[in-house]
Each structure stands twice: as structure tokens, then as C-alpha cells.
Amino acid sequence: MADGGRARPNILVTGTPGTGKTTTCSLLSDAIRLRHINVGELVREKDLHDGWDEEFECHIINEDLVCDELEDKMEEGGNIVDYHGCDFFPERWFDCVVVLQTDNSILHDRLSSRGYMGPKLINNIECEIFQVLLEEAKASYAEDIVMALQSDTVEDISRNVAKLTEWVNNWRPHRSS
Ligand code: ADP
Ligand code: MN
Structure with a gap:
């Protein structure tokens, strides 16, 4: 398994909205001092989206922009990524x-x-x-x-x-x- 030589692991925490990802990731990042990356928040803060989905009342995430934004941190390691999707990350x-x-x-x-x-x-x-x-x-x-x-x-x-x-x-x- 290739881990790109990072010194600390990267964890992805996924699941349906409401299953407790953000609660779990916050407590975990406090316990072990990994960096908690809440992808939904990052998308809003940095406008990494292609507009608003009216039916599902959420931003239409731009997966390429999100991956570009995260690449350096992920290479470094020591991240807990919190998102209700997982198929577009490398x-x-x-x-x-x-x-x-x-x-x-x-x-x-x-x-x-x-x-x-x-x-x-x-x-x-x-x-x-x-x-x-x-x-x-x-x-x-x-x-x-x-x-x-x-x-x-x-x-x-x-x-x-x-x-x-x-x-x-x-x-x-x-x-x-
Ligand atoms: P997510 O980030 O997956 O959408 P949150 O961590 O924001 O979920 O949790 C949604 C709500 O449900 C919060 O009010 C949280 O306190 C509650 N919650 C989440 N997981 C649990 C759990 N295992 N037991 C009790 N309450 C929970
Ligand atoms: Mn959340």
C-alpha cells in the first residue's frame, strides 16, 4: 500500500448527513491533534462549488476544486477529512x-x-x-x-x-x- 511517505495518517470519515461525522471528527482531532477538515465548510468558505441545488438545498460541490485545495495538506498527512461523499478523492x-x-x-x-x-x-x-x-x-x-x-x-x-x-x-x- 502506497502512503506517499507521509509521517502521519490521513483518515476519511464519511456517512449520510446526521450520522455524527462532525461530532466524531471534532472529538478525534482534539484527542490526537490531527487536522479536522470539514469539506462542507471548506466548500462554503472558499466557494468551491458550482452554485446551489434548489431541490436538495445544498451547494453543488466542485470536486476538482476541492481536490486541488486539499492536495498539499493531504500529502503532508495528519488529516481527518469529514464529508458525506467519498468517491472523488484520490x-x-x-x-x-x-x-x-x-x-x-x-x-x-x-x-x-x-x-x-x-x-x-x-x-x-x-x-x-x-x-x-x-x-x-x-x-x-x-x-x-x-x-x-x-x-x-x-x-x-x-x-x-x-x-x-x-x-x-x-x-x-x-x-x-
Ligand atoms: P454529520 O456531521 O454527520 O452531519 P453531526 O456530527 O453534525 O453529523 O451530528 C448531527 C446531530 O446528531 C448533532 O446534533 C449531534 O449531536 C447528533 N449526533 C450525532 N451522532 C450522534 C450519536 N452517535 N449519538 C447521539 N447524538 C448524535
Ligand atoms: Mn457535518
Whole structure:
């Protein structure tokens, strides 16, 4: 496995909106001092999009601009990337791909209380039911680096952060010639 010689690993945390990516990544970055990159925020801050999707009420992300923006940091290593998509990042960027998953009824309540409704709510619940992000992760990365983690309760979050902290602490650079 090529890791480009980085001294610290890069982790991708993906999953349907509301599964707890940002909460998990914030706690994890506090625990192990990796850089938390919230791609949705970055897209808004740096205008890395091609306008607004009226139906799904979100920016239409410009994947090339996002990848160009992140390349140097990813080469350096030590990043936790937080995004509800994973198929457009270069495969070589990541040492671990985490897919957070949440029970459908719990997710429904979380998204409703976030103000999601109509097609946006239905689309996201279906995304979770059909395990779209898990399939996308498995199709885009080596299966042995993809880790599906349940994120229903706050205890799940603590357990996931502990597990990932341990994973990072055990990670060693590959010294391929
Ligand atoms: P995402 O970044 O995947 O959209 P967030 O981290 O923003 O998700 O979480 C969405 C909401 O759900 C927040 O209010 C958060 O506190 C709550 N939440 C997320 N994961 C869990 C969990 N495992 N247990 C309890 N609440 C959670
Ligand atoms: Mn988020």
C-alpha cells in the first residue's frame, strides 16, 4: 500500500448527513491533534462549488476544486477529512476510511430536528437505508481500510473515538522503496 511517505495518517470519515461525522471528527482531532477538515465548510468558505441545488438545498460541490485545495495538506498527512461523499478523492490520500452508520428511525429524528424535510429528508434516509456511503467506500478504496462504525448513541461516539485514537497511535509509515 502506497502512503506517499507521509509521517502521519490521513483518515476519511464519511456517512449520510446526521450520522455524527462532525461530532466524531471534532472529538478525534482534539484527542490526537490531527487536522479536522470539514469539506462542507471548506466548500462554503472558499466557494468551491458550482452554485446551489434548489431541490436538495445544498451547494453543488466542485470536486476538482476541492481536490486541488486539499492536495498539499493531504500529502503532508495528519488529516481527518469529514464529508458525506467519498468517491472523488484520490484513493492514495487515505490510510483509513470510516463509514458512520445510524439506525434509520434515530437518523430520521436527528435530521428532522435539524430542520430537514421533504425530498432532502427522504433522500438522506434512503441513502442510509441503502447503505450508499458504505457501498461507495468499498467501491472506491481497498476493502481492508474501510471501517463501518455504528453511531446511534453518545456511547457509540466515545467508543468510536477511542477505537480511532488507538488506530492512529498504532499507525506506522510504510517504508516502501
Ligand atoms: P454529520 O456531521 O454527520 O452531519 P453531526 O456530527 O453534525 O453529523 O451530528 C448531527 C446531530 O446528531 C448533532 O446534533 C449531534 O449531536 C447528533 N449526533 C450525532 N451522532 C450522534 C450519536 N452517535 N449519538 C447521539 N447524538 C448524535
Ligand atoms: Mn457535518
